[in-house]
Amino acid sequence: xxxxxxxxxxxxxxxxxxxxxxxxxxxxxxxxxxxxxxxxxxxxxxxxxxxxxxxxxxxxxxxxxxxxxxxxxxxxxxxxxxxxxxxxxxxxxxxxxxxxxxxxxxxxxxxxxxxxxxxxxxxxxxxxxxxxxxxxxxxxxxxxxxxxxxxxxxxxxxxxxxxxxxxxxxxxxxxxxxxxxxxxxxxxxxxxxxxxxxxxxxxxxxxxxxxxxxxxxxxxxxxxxxxxxxxxxxxxxxxxxxxxxxxxxxxxxxxxxxxxxxxxxxxxxxxxxxxxxxxxxxxxxxxxxxxxxxxxxxxxxxxxxxxxxxxxxxxxxxxxxxxxxxxxxxxxxxxxxxxxxxxxxxxxxxxxxxxxxxxxxxxxxx
Amino acid sequence: xxxxxxxxxxxxxxxxxxxxxxxxxxxxxxxxxxxxxxxxxxxxxxxxxxxxxxxxxxxxxxxxxxxxxxxxxxxxxxxxxxxxxxxxxxxxxxxxxxxxxxxxxxxxxxxxxxxxxxxxxxxxxxxxxxxxxxxxxxxxxxxxxxxxxxxxxxxxxxxxxxxxxxxxxxxxxxxxxxxxxxxxxxxxxxxxxxxxxxxxxxxxxxxxxxxxxxxxxxxxxxxxxxxxxxxxxxxxxxxxxxxxxxxxxxxxxxxxxxxxxxxxxxxxxxxxxxxxxxxxxxxxxxxxxxxxxxxxxxxxxxxxxxxxxxxxxxxxxxxxxxxxxxxxxxxxxxxxxxxxxxxxxxxxxxxxxxxxxxxxxxxxxxxxxxxxxxxxxxxxxxxxxxxxxxxxxxxxxxxxxxxxxxxxxxxxxxxxxxxxxxxxxxxxxxxxxxxxxxxxxxxxxxxxxxxxxxxxxxxxxxxxxxxxxxxxxxxxxxxxxxxxxxxxxxxxxxxxxxxxxxxxxxxxxxxx
Numbered sequence: 001x002x003x004x005x006x007x008x009x010x011x012x013x014x015x016x017x018x019x020x021x022x023x024x025x026x027x028x029x030x031x032x033x034x035x036x037x038x039x040x041x042x043x044x045x046x047x048x049x050x051x052x053x054x055x056x057x058x059x060x061x062x063x064x065x066x067x068x069x070x071x072x073x074x075x076x077x078x079x080x081x082x083x084x085x086x087x088x089x090x091x092x093x094x095x096x097x098x099x100x101x102x103x104x105x106x107x108x109x110x111x112x113x114x115x116x117x118x119x120x121x122x123x124x125x126x127x128x129x130x131x132x133x134x135x136x137x138x139x140x141x142x143x144x145x146x147x148x149x150x151x152x153x154x155x156x157x158x159x160x161x162x163x164x165x166x167x168x169x170x171x172x173x174x175x176x177x178x179x180x181x182x183x184x185x186x187x188x189x190x191x192x193x194x195x196x197x198x199x200x201x202x203x204x205x206x207x208x209x210x211x212x213x214x215x216x217x218x219x220x221x222x223x224x225x226x227x228x229x230x231x232x233x234x235x236x237x238x239x240x241x242x243x244x245x246x247x248x249x250x251x252x253x254x255x256x257x258x259x260x261x262x263x264x265x266x267x268x269x270x271x272x273x274x275x276x277x278x279x280x281x282x283x284x285x286x287x288x289x290x291x292x293x294x295x296x297x298x299x300x301x302x303x304x305x306x307x308x309x310x311x312x313x314x315x316x317x318x319x320x321x322x323x324x325x326x327x328x329x330x331x332x333x334x335x336x337x338x339x340x341x342x343x344x345x346x347x348x349x350x351x352x353x354x355x356x357x358x359x360x361x362x363x364x365x366x
Numbered sequence: 367x368x369x370x371x372x373x374x375x376x377x378x379x380x381x382x383x384x385x386x387x388x389x390x391x392x393x394x395x396x397x398x399x400x401x402x403x404x405x406x407x408x409x410x411x412x413x414x415x416x417x418x419x420x421x422x423x424x425x426x427x428x429x430x431x432x433x434x435x436x437x438x439x440x441x442x443x444x445x446x447x448x449x450x451x452x453x454x455x456x457x458x459x460x461x462x463x464x465x466x467x468x469x470x471x472x473x474x475x476x477x478x479x480x481x482x483x484x485x486x487x488x489x490x491x492x493x494x495x496x497x498x499x500x501x502x503x504x505x506x507x508x509x510x511x512x513x514x515x516x517x518x519x520x521x522x523x524x525x526x527x528x529x530x531x532x533x534x535x536x537x538x539x540x541x542x543x544x545x546x547x548x549x550x551x552x553x554x555x556x557x558x559x560x561x562x563x564x565x566x567x568x569x570x571x572x573x574x575x576x577x578x579x580x581x582x583x584x585x586x587x588x589x590x591x592x593x594x595x596x597x598x599x600x601x602x603x604x605x606x607x608x609x610x611x612x613x614x615x616x617x618x619x620x621x622x623x624x625x626x627x628x629x630x631x632x633x634x635x636x637x638x639x640x641x642x643x644x645x646x647x648x649x650x651x652x653x654x655x656x657x658x659x660x661x662x663x664x665x666x667x668x669x670x671x672x673x674x675x676x677x678x679x680x681x682x683x684x685x686x687x688x689x690x691x692x693x694x695x696x697x698x699x700x701x702x703x704x705x706x707x708x709x710x711x712x713x714x715x716x717x718x719x720x721x722x723x724x725x726x727x728x729x730x731x732x733x734x735x736x737x738x739x740x741x742x743x744x745x746x747x748x749x750x751x752x753x754x755x756x757x758x759x760x761x762x763x764x765x766x767x768x769x770x771x772x773x774x775x776x777x778x779x780x781x782x783x784x785x786x787x788x789x790x791x792x793x794x795x796x797x798x799x800x801x802x803x804x805x806x807x808x809x810x811x812x813x814x815x816x817x818x819x820x821x822x823x824x825x826x827x828x829x830x831x832x833x834x835x836x837x838x839x840x841x842x843x844x845x846x847x848x849x850x851x852x853x854x855x856x857x858x859x860x861x862x863x864x865x866x867x868x869x870x871x872x873x874x875x876x877x878x
Contacts, residue, residue: 230728244719246700
């Protein structure tokens, strides 16, 4: 039986142990690559090159990371309140409807008005989609994990219906809305070309990346510098102490879920307003679920989430380069590698901790 | 194995036991000898290492150094099943029972002896009858354990250990949950066990129990055994001094109370749980300025529920809680109750009073975090929070005085001081206190008692709930006794312990 012994220094907890986990994940991934007959070192080099070896790679990496920051923050806020919001996927998907509705419906207005409105609409619809499970949890005790999963499916069907019957222009074959021509968020490439006359490599990176940084700061401020954040964390850390302190759990659950949903909704801003410029089927593409891994890995702290989102951005971008370069390693293999990273960094977060602790204290005694 | 009952070879020998948890040196070179057929007491403050030592003996922890001998033979105890096989049984402070199971099913747990449960149950039934006759350990074998009173649940724990062949029985703080009467019965059982040649190790922090029942006593302080005495040749004062390492006052020093006007008036208060059982049953009493009203009773007789209703955590089913002329029962919200001038030190500091993962400064504002003084509007000003924590920690001598240390890292006494500081510094008209010194070392107890009395002398009202009869008797200006949700009677501070014990057991009841 392993006993908890003393405290590990902070740097071991947040630095060394995640690095060990990452290393183990990469070693196991390497073994998988070896089994299918490829050179793991070469594969890793291709991944790294593909992600950070060029401006284009960086663009994609940051674009993916933007999505993951939003969904990761969404999971983290709910997690601080003791809630496991698995519904980021559905909340982001629904939020896309809000973004597209405002972006298309109000395009007669100038873009400096429409874009903020479209961002607010994304947040509002995402918040609404998380608010319902929040109310069900607070008032009826329906478990948030079950309801948010269910709401992912409802969102998937509902948005599909809306695109098909409401947003799709008559005669268009593809299941998507008409293009947002006025109020979209410009990509870095477009800004460089239009305003500076410079050609840079094509990538979907757009100005939403600054929104992600702002959101990370806002979440930190909310949780650690406001009374509401204090109440959210108190409820998550010790519900009976929170009740003793006069914090109403039902109220906090609903508020935390709404904030969580709004953050997930921002993912639609990056994707719909920043990249696709139209509402397309299945645009979330699993980013909501990656957010769970990102939040776990980032220890639900905004700084950790930004770092974890960058790592996953690297895996996504490097992974797709790898599947281009090596036909043997197809898209599914890349998903396997990502899954292994999630497994070791998230689910097996504490697997190596006892050994590290034992080594550490042995060294200390000498 | 040799000489089971020769009385010469000690039942248990611990030689040079050493155990560290990280930087904490929990047991320092502990050597202890437990004589066969004796009752050996181990006393010490919280964190003195008693529980660690017994956990090593019972196989929960492994000693870093040292040797254990059972009946003279060196042994290695790697798990609790090794300990049981060597004839060591343990009755934990928190019972390890499966509540929906019957007594019989609990007794055979871990000793089923095959794929079918039938034969083991038959054997256990016969064995239980024998044990009941030998040791005054009567329990209905077919009763559901969860429905038994705590005293009987404890008996089931003892039966479990004896059924598995325990020759040496370790009891960890066994009387915390018992009435004085039940405790006496337990001591009779322990006496019979000793007569039958069994060995008993009694861990406690209650000096009175040590004096009443043990043959020898070992005192632990800071991980070391500082003394072992024949019980007959020592006294309470000496033991207390050995435990703390300095001279301590066992009596609380306080002057007579000067009660003023009524602050809290509880009228016909009833609170029913979900099953409709009245846990607080038509309770009426009042608390005046400048007095401490103590509520005595065995834990689980409605005191916790009463505190919850008064502090606004739950709403009364019927009746009123009049605080300074206003019915606060209908508020049903601790935040508003606090705003009226009521402070609450909860019974369970780890689950209620503190948030273990928060640092001390964040715990110093728990419940009071809405105050504008801590930040305007929605903001929470970290500097102001830390400044308040520093001031309170210094005034109440919380050690270490570090506002950034997680509250779970403080010792029990310092955690309690943190809560007492928070609630007293809110300058309440009424302080309600539940179990203020449970699991707190003697030094901190002295201090906490002093601060509560100081609050009384400032003309504030105090309502004190405690299961420690000594604490109630030494602190209170008036004593109420609760049993099964009702107030059984009121007594003055000089009340006879025997008489209070009868009220606590629900035997006698005042006409009132």
